[in-house]
Amino acid sequence: EVQLVESGGGLVQPGRSLRLSCAASGFTFDDHAMHWVRQAPGKGLEWVSGISWNSGSIGYADSVKGRFTISRDNAKNSLYLQMNSLRAEDTALYYCTRVISGDYVFDYWGQGTLVTVSS
Amino acid sequence: EIVLTQSPGTLSLSPGERATLSCRASQSVSSSSLAWYQQKPGQAPRLLIYGASSRATGIPDRFSGSGSGTDFTLTISRLEPEDFAVYYCQQYGISPPKWTFGQGTKVEIK
Numbered sequence: 001e002v003q004l005v006e007s008g009g010g011l012v013q014p015g016r017s018l019r020l021s022c023a024a025s026g027f028t029f030d031d032h033a034m035h036w037v038r039q040a041p042g043k044g045l046e047w048v049s050g051i052s053w054n055s056g057s058i059g060y061a062d063s064v065k066g067r068f069t070i071s072r073d074n075a076k077n078s079l080y081l082q083m084n085s086l087r088a089e090d091t092a093l094y095y096c097t098r099v100i101s102g103d104y105v106f107d108y109w110g111q112g113t114l115v116t117v118s119s
Numbered sequence: 120e121i122v123l124t125q126s127p128g129t130l131s132l133s134p135g136e137r138a139t140l141s142c143r144a145s146q147s148v149s150s151s152s153l154a155w156y157q158q159k160p161g162q163a164p165r166l167l168i169y170g171a172s173s174r175a176t177g178i179p180d181r182f183s184g185s186g187s188g189t190d191f192t193l194t195i196s197r198l199e200p201e202d203f204a205v206y207y208c209q210q211y212g213i214s215p216p217k218w219t220f221g222q223g224t225k226v227e228i229k
Contacts, residue, residue: 035218037164045156045164045207047218059216095163104211104218105154107175109163 002026002108004096009113012086020113022079022096030054030074033099035106036081038092038115048094049081064090086117121145123208123221131229138195140224142208147188152211155184155193158223159204167206168193195226203228 008020022034035050049060049070058070069082079096093114097106122145132138142153150171156164166175168184171191181196195202208221 037218044223045158045209045220047220050216050218057216061217100169103169104152104213105166105169105209106156106164107166109165111163 002098004098004108004110006094006096006110006113009094009115011116011118013119014087014117016086017082017084018086018115020081020083020094020096020115022110024077024079024096024098027098029072029077031101033057033104034072034079035097035099036070036079037095037097037106037109038090039095039112040089040092043092046092050099051079083115086115088117091115091117120217121148121210121212121219123210123219125206125208125221125224127224128222129225129227131227132198133229134198134200136198138193138198138202138226140193140195140206140226142186142191142193142221144189144191144210148210150187150191153184153186153191154209154211156207156209157202157204158207159201164207198226200228202226 003025005023033052036048051070067085071080093112095112096110098108100107124143126141153171155168158164172184183194205223205225207223211218
């Protein structure tokens with residue numbers, strides 16, 4: 001069974017940093033690109049960042065470019081999101097998602113980890 | 120930058136009725152890059168349709184997708200109680216890599 005379990009969320013002050021993790025199991029992790037998608041409270045979905053299976057291709061939404069860094073450790077079946085210079089507008093539930101092999105859509109999602117940026 | 124606009128914002132229907140949801144792109148997109156997701160309250164989104172018209176694994180055949188160019192449609196032929204949810208369309212671009220979601224359509228019980 002495919003499982004994606006996010007962790008690392010919490011309450012953080014504006015300007016501070018946070019690192020999210022996603023532990024993957026139930027599939028061959030390095031066969032798949034992985035992404036982060038977020039959802040602000042009561043709002044829609046926003047793509048944040050994605051990374052190819054071998055970390056050779058990485059992309060970011062304009063809203064987080066220069067502040068967030070995505071990475072992965074295939075030996076540990078883990079995906080990460082380093083978030084620096086956090087702003088109130090980064091407050092959201094952050095989902096870890098898997099991309100269908102050979103395609104570009106998200107076939108599995110974790111349950112999310114909540115990040116709240118507030119003083 | 121491609122913008123996806125979904126309509127209507129809210130659709131009020133009764134179980135057994137047909138639901139038709141629209142997703143319009145600000146410029147022409149490849150059909151292979153268009154997907155639909157369902158999200159129920161307190162749950163993560165679930166992939167329904169990819170490639171504009173291919174159902175994901177385990178998705179009932181009452182869900183169907185169609186469209187091309189700038190206009191895409193998700194149809195639920197006969198609404199079941201579990202289908203009342205929010206639906207999002209999504210498009211992805213390769214160069215530069217970027218994924219875009221529509222703002223969502225809520226299908227609520229009338």
